[in-house]
Amino acid sequence: MNRPYGALAEFKSAAEIFHACEKVRDAQYRRWDAHTPFPVHGLDRAMGLPRSKLPIFVCIAGLTGVAAGMTMQWWMSAVDYRVIIAAKPFFSWQAFIPVTFEVMILFSAACAVFGMLFINRLPQWHHSLLKSERFRRASDDRFFICIEAQDAKFDPEQTVQFLKGLGAASVELVEE
Amino acid sequence: MVAQAHPEPLDRRVPLVDPPATIQQITESVAAPMEWKAPLGWWLFLAGSLSCLGIWLGSVGYLFWTGTGVWGVNNPVGWGFDIVNFVWWVGIGHAGTLISAVLFLFRQKWRTSINRFSEAMTLFAVVCALSFPTIHIGRAWLLYWVMPIPNQMAVWPNFRSPLLWDVFAVSVYGSVSALFWFVGLIPDLATMRDRATKKWQQLFYGVLALGWRSSHRHWQHYEVAYLLLAGLATPLVLSVHSVVSFDFAVSQIPGWHTTIFPPYFVAGAIFSGFGMVMTLMIIARSIFKLEHLVTRHHIENMAKVTLLTGSLVGYAYAMEFFVAWYSGNPYERFTFINRMFGPYWWAYWSMIFCNVVVPQALWFQSVRRNLGVLFVISILVNVGMWFERYVIVLTLARDTLPSSWGSYSPTIFDFSTYLGTFGIFFTFFTLFVRFLPMVAIAEVKAVLPEANPHHDDGHHAAHGGH
Amino acid sequence: MSAPRTIPADVLTSISANSRWQRFPLIFGVVGVVCLAAAFGLSASTVERFHFSYLVAYMYGLSLALGALFFVIVQFLTKAGWSVVVRRVAENMMGTLPLFAILFVPVAIGLHHTHHHWWHLVPGKDPILDAKAPYLNPTFFFARAILYLVIWTLLSQAFLRRSVAQDQSGNPEETRRQQWMAPPALGLYALTVTFAAVDWMKSLDPHWFSTIWGVYYFAGSVVALFAMLSLLVLWLQRDGFIRKIVNQEHYHDLGKLLFGFVIFWSYIAFSQYFLIWYANLPEETIWYAHRSHGGWESMGLMLVIGHFAIPFFFLLPRAMKRNPVTLAAGAGWLLWVHYLDLYYLIMPVHSTGGPQPSIVDLLTLFGVVACFLAAFAFLAKRSALVPVKDPRLAESLAFENL
Secondary structure, three states: OOOEEEEEEEOOOOHHHHHHHHHHOOOOOEEEEEEEEEEOOOOHHOOOOOOOOOOHHHHHHHHHHHHHHHHHHHHHHHHHHOOOOOOOOOHHHHHHHHHHHHHHHHHHHHHEEEEEEOOOOOOOOOHHHEEEEHHHHOOOEEEEEEEEEEOOOHHHHHHHHHHHOOOOOOEEEEOO | OOOOOOOOOOOOOOOOOOOOOOOHHHHOOOOOOOOOOOHHHHHHHHHHHHHHHHHHHHHHHHHHHHHHHHHOOOOOOOOOOOHHHHHHOOOOOHHHHHHHHHHHHHOOOHHHHOOHHHHHHHHHHHHEEEEEHHOOOOOOHHHHHOOOOOOOOOOOOOOOOHHHHHHHHHHHHHHHHHHHHHHHHHHHHHHHHOOOOOOOHHHHHHHHOOOOOOOOHHHHHHHHHHHHHHHHHHHHHHHHHHHHHHHHHHHHHOOOOOHHHHHHHHHHHHHHHHHHHHHHHHHHHHHOOOOOOOHHHHHHHHHHHHHHHHHHHHHHHHHHHEEEEEHHHHHHHHHHHHHHHHOOOOHHHHHHHHHHHHHHHHHHHHOOHHHHHHHHHHHHHHHHHHHHHOOOOOOHOOOOHEEEOOOOOOOOHHHHHHHHHHHHHHHHHHHHEEEEEEEEHHHHHHHHHHHHHHHHHHHOOOOOOO | OOOOOOOOOOEOOOOOOHHHHHHHHHOOOOOHHHHHHHHHOOOOOOOHHHHHHHHHHHHHHHHHHHHHHHHHHHHOOOOOOOHHHHHHHHHHHHOOOOHHHHHHHHHHHHHHOOOOHHHHOOOOOOOOHHHHHHHHHHHHHHHHHHHHHHHHHHHHHHHHHHHHHHHHHHOOOHHHHHHHHHHHHHHHHHHHHHHHHHHOOOHHHOOOOOOOOOOOOHHHHHHHHHHHHHHHHHHHHHHOOOOOOOHHHHHHHHHHHHHHHHHHHHHHHHHHHHHHHHOOOOOHHHHHHOOOOOOOOHHHHHHHHHHHHHHHHHOOOHHHHHHHHHHHHHHHHHHHHHHHHHHHHHHHHOOOOOOOHHHHHHHHHHHHHHHHHHHHHHHHHHHOOOOOOOOOOHHHHHHOOO
């Protein structure tokens, strides 16, 4: 076959994949991933992943939302077209709090969702792994590790042997 | 209080999937209602919902053609069924967000079987709710004036009005709930995509699943986003019904202007929302054979939350009544006497019966585990909450100046519009249960004992249910 | 990655015989009494001032004990597992409630000073007060006060006794019993705390009213609870007790709850202010009007910044909640601003021209808090610091956050 995308190993339980990931991490592979039907607790550490930076962006988005909401209301109510409503001051910051709060939440939530999709490079409707028949069970009840061919330490035979040694139920080479 | 007939073990948690199931069986159970041939009942229910939707379209069409005079609103009761139904539907929606977001923050794992279903309920309820502000303004084609965009009148929206805060609050609530719901759906859509046999299914689920490939590098950021959304949705849901309560509480009307309205409305919303979730879930779990995922334990927990929030509502009633007396303000005192003994006394006592008396049955475990009784109670809770908003709005009939007193009679179009919104709700719902997974498959799997990688290290006591 | 499921043998779960905690009841008790006596002595010519100052300090100390009672009830109501290792510290905090019955005596003696607007009511002069007289009269007032204090004593002792008894017997029925008691206990708690707040604080300004008042005092007391609980746990650990078993995961949860209730307090405080500001009815705005000149408005602003904004951003990052030093700093700060909050609620009735902080305020505060710590230390010595045979202890020991 052509150059493979990577080696795909199938495991039967969360416990198995947890220990397998630790070994893959310790074997110094860099371009690899685990695929599980649900997030397995502690797998971040087992894979040696750094913490996500998403919260910082969401915080910035939230502060932007506060500024945007308050500024918008201030400009519209106290600067551009001032209308006297119930003798309240033009810049009724107390009354502006509800909308400011909602705009803050909207900006933060949008950043959380679209930021997460962006970091994950989704949508990505076409991917080599999605062509594998066995891989369909990744969203059902099986756990997979895929070591990409692009990894410096990848070797079609040795990597497959290594994965078999981790107790995989099956190992296959996935086409590009 | 009756002693527990089914004492739970204290050093471990009640299993959330009962009888136990494998990970694969969870997938099968939840996928089944989408894969079997649609039973006749589903078609009949869809037909019924569409008929109600037709009634809505007819009522709203006539309303737009003729004007809001077809409703019963008048002077002094300028708000009638429109605002009562708006608040009622928004309130129902809040339970979904509570289950998704607040119970998530409190690590209540039992939420995983019911959160998808109740979030869907939230979205559909919010759509129904938003229909009322849209249609009640008289010239619905000018609705865009509520948005802060330049218009031909060269006037900006009035940001000092609670009705405008509602626009922002409920819109943001609908958007964020939709985002939260969709994010939760992505992994399950991938599951459906991977099982799909027919072309339209592969396309439908495939596109919506965004190419999700269950990668743990993706799960990591996904979980963070989920936690952030839960953390944002929690103050959001508190703020939305608080803003709705501001519609009344910022006024100067006795019985409306009282500081406890924000948290009281939020508690009432959760109360009615849980009632609706129970009403729908008790039926759905049986029809769709999901009793092992939505167990009696889940239903009992929902009943307990209903009792708790109903008690909070009762506390608020007591505080309002006490402080109305304590204030010495004759108008405040009159308002409450009038609610009890005035021309609409029957609405008030229906509210007290449904919201205060009926939920007391939930103190008894035998009641909490009896699905038939719970079903009836859950409906009465929603009836009671409808009457609560009705009683509040009817205060307009008897406010401070006796020469302004009036009365309110809903017309047939008030009723038909309200009935029609059930058509919107149930049409969406019927489609939802057929085409989307109604239980959060990945989340339920994640709370199984075997989902814990250290399950075999003997950590039975530390994990599991609840 | 496996956490202990039983308490390791090298962890100290009780106050040891040679610990300075053995002497704390006496030391703090003496400090407390001396401070209170000094406060009284220093204000001999302005006894009214002493009583207002004492009322603030009393409501402050009481809020710690009541917050703890709420926490314990809720842990049983929700069958919580994470909190078992810190629950005994909260139980000892709520166990001090009988002390607050005794500490109520100076409040009672000073009522005609603090609640002078209506205490010696002359009928016919003020129709608003006449309308409230069936409720606001000294006899009924005292009867209610006794009722609240008795109920709080009974509730706190009922839970504490059973929890401590389980240390010896290991009997799971104690837990079931407390779970069974929790719902009605919560109902009684809600009503007594609400009406105590109405009686002892809101009626200082008897023309004024607010339906959310009880919730406001409750919200503040839960913030104070999580702050004080965090500090006490960290203090005990610093002196060598309950190390390792109370770890970063528990600090994180305490920090999260502290953060959450800061937001809740802010929401309640804003709700009350905002609705009154918006409707602009003089009979309601007068309360805020009294607090908007002479320096009181600065204190109000300080509360917005210090009780909401600063703690919000300080406790938001995950790392701040998991680190004992930063958690302690945040908790300490909140305990201080909680006092300012109560000061802002009560003192303007006396110091109408503006805040006049004096040494009497500090002495009464230290006095009441010292008495509280004395009672806490007394209870802490009497039983284990952790419910050693609680059925959910293993879950609490092994618990991990997201």
